[in-house]
Amino acid sequence: MVITQQYSQKRLPLTHNLTFTSETLARDMDPVPEGSPLLPSSTEPARYPDEDVYTKFFMKHCCYDAIPTSSKLLIFDTTLQVKKAFFALVANGVRAAPLWDNRQKCFVGMLTITDFINILHRYYKSPMVQIYELEEHKIETWREVYLQYSVTSLISITPDSSLFDAIYSLLKNKIHRLPVIDPESGNVLHILTHKRILKFLHIFGSMIPKPRFLQKRIEEVEIGTFKKIATVQETATVYDALSVFVERRVSALPVVNEQGKVVALYSRFDVINLAAQKNYNNLNMTMREAIEGRSCCIEGVLKCYPHETLETIINRIAEAEVHRLVLVDEEDTVKGIISLSDLLQALVLTPAEISSKADYDH
Numbered sequence: 001m002v003i004t005q006q007y008s009q010k011r012l013p014l015t016h017n018l019t020f021t022s023e024t025l026a027r028d029m030d031p032v033p034e035g036s037p038l039l040p041s042s043t044e045p046a047r048y049p050d051e052d053v054y055t056k057f058f059m060k061h062c063c064y065d066a067i068p069t070s071s072k073l074l075i076f077d078t079t080l081q082v083k084k085a086f087f088a089l090v091a092n093g094v095r096a097a098p099l100w101d102n103r104q105k106c107f108v109g110m111l112t113i114t115d116f117i118n119i120l121h122r123y124y125k126s127p128m129v130q131i132y133e134l135e136e137h138k139i140e141t142w143r144e145v146y147l148q149y150s151v152t153s154l155i156s157i158t159p160d161s162s163l164f165d166a167i168y169s170l171l172k173n174k175i176h177r178l179p180v181i182d183p184e185s186g187n188v189l190h191i192l193t194h195k196r197i198l199k200f201l202h203i204f205g206s207m208i209p210k211p212r213f214l215q216k217r218i219e220e221v222e223i224g225t226f227k228k229i230a231t232v233q234e235t236a237t238v239y240d241a242l243s244v245f246v247e248r249r250v251s252a253l254p255v256v257n258e259q260g261k262v263v264a265l266y267s268r269f270d271v272i273n274l275a276a277q278k279n280y281n282n283l284n285m286t287m288r289e290a291i292e293g294r295s296c297c298i299e300g301v302l303k304c305y306p307h308e309t310l311e312t313i314i315n316r317i318a319e320a321e322v323h324r325l326v327l328v329d330e331e332d333t334v335k336g337i338i339s340l341s342d343l344l345q346a347l348v349l350t351p352a353e354i355s356s357k358a359d360y361d362h
Contacts, residue, residue: 050211052351054201055164057208063166063180064159066200067190075100075188076111078140085111085139090272096177098154098188099139107154107188110177111139113268120271121242124283156181159189163200166192167344168354176251194340195323201347202318210311218313219306223346224327224338231256231334234263238274238290239283241266254301254326254334255287261332264291265301267323303328304338310346313338 074097076085089097096112119142156179157166170178178192230248232241234255241253245268252267266287304313304325317325327336
C-alpha cells in the first residue's frame, strides 16, 4: 500500500507576531523550566547581547508554524515491495517516507535513501545474494533480515512542540528527517528537515534584528568540517563512493579531479537514481560516468569562500535550497564542508550552550 497525501490546510496564525525586537524577545520569552535538559550549562553572559536571538526565535515558534500550506507526503505499508517503494520515492521527488505497520497499527520507522545505499553496499559483491532478488522483497523483510534493524520506536515530534526542540532532536539523534505526528489522530502531518527549518528562518527571521556575529567571516567563526574531509576522485567507481557514504556517514561527496579541484557533488540522493535507471548492477562505472548520466534535477556544486560572511553563506544555502556548501580556496581546492546542521548548531544550539553536534555527519 502506497499512500500519497497532498494536503492544503487553512493555516492557523503564527504563534506570535513576528515584528518584534531583540528586547521584546528577551522580555516575552517564557523561562525554561528549572532542571530542564535544555537549560544552558552556564550562567555566563553571551558574547554578544544579541547572540541568542535565533535561539529565542525558534523557542517561540512551534513545528506547525513551519509546515507548508500545501505539501506532498508518501506513506508506505511495510508489506510493500522494496522496488515499488523506491520507484515511488523517485517518481515523487521524495527522499524518505514513514512506514506503517498494519499489524501493530502504528508507524514503525522511515524508509530512506540510506537504506538503499546500505543494501547496495552490503550485497553488491556478495556471491550469495543477487541485488535483483533483494528488490522483490517486502520492506519489512529488508528491515528485519537484510538491514538487521533493532526494534526501536520512531523518533517524532508533535505539532505544538517548539522548533527549538525539533532542531535539538534532529542534531542530537543525528537524523535528517523528523516526522511531525498529531498526538490525537496519530497521523503524520509533515516531515520536518534542516532545510525546511532554515527556510522558515530565512523567510520570517528577516523581521527580527540580525545578530552582529552574522558579519563574521567563515574563516573566523570556524563553522563546518575542515579536517578529514570526505571526497572521491572522478576516476573512482560508484561502489567506492558508496563505501565512503557508509564508512564515513556523510551525505554528500565533493568529486575532485587529478589536480584536487572540485568538479561536482555526488549526494545520497543521486544514488536513488540508480534504481530509476536500473544501474544498480553496474556500480563499477566511474564517478565521471555516473555524473554525466544522472538526471538534470540534481543539486549542483555550490561553493563558498573563507572570506565570505556567515550571513552571505546562510542566504546562499537558503535561497538555493541545498543541504551544504563546499568551502574552496581560489584554486577551487576543497577546504571544508558547511552543512545545514553546522549552521543550525551555530545559530541556535551553541548560543544556548548546548552541543549536540559530536560526530554529526554532513
